[in-house]
Amino acid sequence: MADTTVSLAVRSAPPAPSQAPPGGPRGGRVAAWIRRGGLSTLVIALPMLLCFGLFSWFPIARAVVMSFQFTNLVTAPEFVGLENFTYVLSDPLLPVAVRNTFYFAVLALLFGYPIPLLAAVAMSEVRRARGLFAALAYLPVVVPPVVAVLLWKTFYSGADTGVFNTIAGWFGAGPFPWLQHPDWAMPSLVLEATWAAAGGTVIIYLAALTSVPPELYDAAEVDGAGIWRKIWHVTLPQLRPVLFITLILQIIGTSQVFTEPYLFTGGGPANSTTTILLMIYNYAFGGRGDYGAATALSLMLAVVLAILSAIYFRTTRRWSTT
């Protein structure tokens, strides 16, 4: 099928000029490019290219340059080679931030990966009011993240009159130091993050579930499969490409976690929720204005994530296409 498309495209291309036009070979190529619609394509793409160039690619290029400079953006920058990188790599907070980010990612995967999947599967099994359940699941996504975090922050009050502690008190438990203890703070952050983000993933899974051919379920049912076997042998294999994508997106997303630690705890208590992105933020805006160190760490994070993504796609390519 793919071959047919290619051959049709080749056939529909204008014939190559048999003779060079008066403008010479280069002029001919330009004229042909314009005739083929290259110019109009460029004009249409230009606003997008400008926007991306100005607001995305230029800052990225600028950040790469800044990572090799000592700069506070006020005085003249000074090129310092790899000093920013060695400084960041020798910062004793870096291993702590990496560990915390990894911990957040693992907890978020444990809580945040299966829950939306189970919710979507459960919703897809519901005959009535599926839209209502989907809307309810999606509702937290509509709440602005800052509002959600500040709301949960009051719920997490360490006093025995706090919302969650009051609820825990009904069952004779607590009060718990939700955000006020190094061991409790990160799971508390992940709990809110899962609540806030699960709705979006549920919608993706629900959409993917509609593409699962119903006859596969019918066939499984005829073969005597129960609901769990149908999920295991039909639903999950059919969702595999989507599951892979959401997994890598979640890994990338959790590696860049910032809002929750910044607003809930500011990285505390005792750096127990300081993540890599929060560290980058503190380098840049924590008072010192060390933009060189901030961009160096950003660059390292981007490279690590790119490598991680490449390895992930390479190792899972075979599974996702079979």
Add this chain to the structure above:
Amino acid sequence: MKSRMIAPLAVVALTASLAACSTGDDALTPADADALADEEVTLHVAIDEGLEEEAVEAFETRAAEFTEEHPNITVEAQEYTWTGTTFAADLAGGTLPTVFTVPFTDGRGLIERQQIADISALVAELPYAGQFNETVAAAGQSADGAQWAVPVAAYGQGIHYNRALFAEAGLDPDAPPTTWEEVREAADTISEETGQTGLGMMTSSNTGGWILTTLVYAMGGRAEAVEGDEVTATIDTPEYQEALEYLHAMRWEDDSMGDEFLYDWATSHADFGAGKIGMMISGGGDYGNLITQNAMNPDDYGVTVLPLEGDDAAVLGGGTLAAVDAKATPAEQAAAVEWIDFYYMGKLTTQEGAVADAEALTAQDQPVGAPILPVFDQETYDQSQEWIADLINVPLEQFAPYSDRIYDQPLAAEPPAATQDLYATLDPVVQAVLTDESADIDTLLADAEQQVQTLIDRG
């Protein structure tokens, strides 16, 4: 024709050469400023955010008076209130007003990194230049003593307390604690009798390090030692150890520090204003914020001095500096110093300025006359208080435990190098002590000292 062409060229050449000077080692000199005295300048000055209409009008009146004196300067007001994170972004983005204010804590760092203009030569020409209180002036000076930023307000750290909670706990609001042991006992009593936090402790956004260092100063310690050009972090010391053990005992033995251990400045003041905290260590000039922005009942407010115990015990000082944008042209710098002299220093040195400022504050129901520290000497301060005596609207008798003694307490400047970094590094140390009963104070302090030294050395 020729002369008409030469004049603007000369101005351009002069401006260019002055600009070159200003970005180099040499500051703008009074002679340069004189040469630019008649140049048309538009000066962007800071005006507090969210002011009432009357206050804006009062500001505009002052600006008009200034323009009358300096017809070549056009004053454009730009809303600005210092907040740590937005300030860093504004500074980097070049969106600050030409004249702005910063806390003392930021002064030395901004000067070291040359992120503000060197106006020291012009400041030296001001009539009161040699009369600043030395400790206060140090916050705006470079290592060689040049006054890059002008102190416009000063305070010493103090203990704010809630008189209503004191009374409810059976303590005398007119006799607040005078030793650290008494502070601990009072906190315990408040916590026991009222169920509220005895002593609220800030620990986030660099405030943990700030308040811990306040305690250390009051116990006779210092955070940095300066010898020539060399600055050494002195954090792994008996005084820091003592201060942390004191907090540890209040938290884990007495349980008198409440349930919130991630307070920053804003949240601690909000809870203090709401009557949830019995005592809180902070800057002595916080009354205005507590009353106007956190709706505290003025009758409940009390403040006292820090107990000073130890050989070299001192009160950590703080305050506000007026500074000028590093990218300001020489003409703007000259105009900016004129504005600082007229608007900020006029409140302290002239009757007209003091009364105009007090009237503007009254117009928006802001407190007038809350005791602070003198930027110059006691006499100048007393004189300015006299000028506005009729407009004072704060309960001065409730400030007595502070104002009766603060002027006799030795004042010490904040650590001179990497101040915010030092405070930021100590935040997790304080948090660890307050959230982990088995926190290893020795290791925490040793690690913190090493980290702070690295930051000082990075410059």
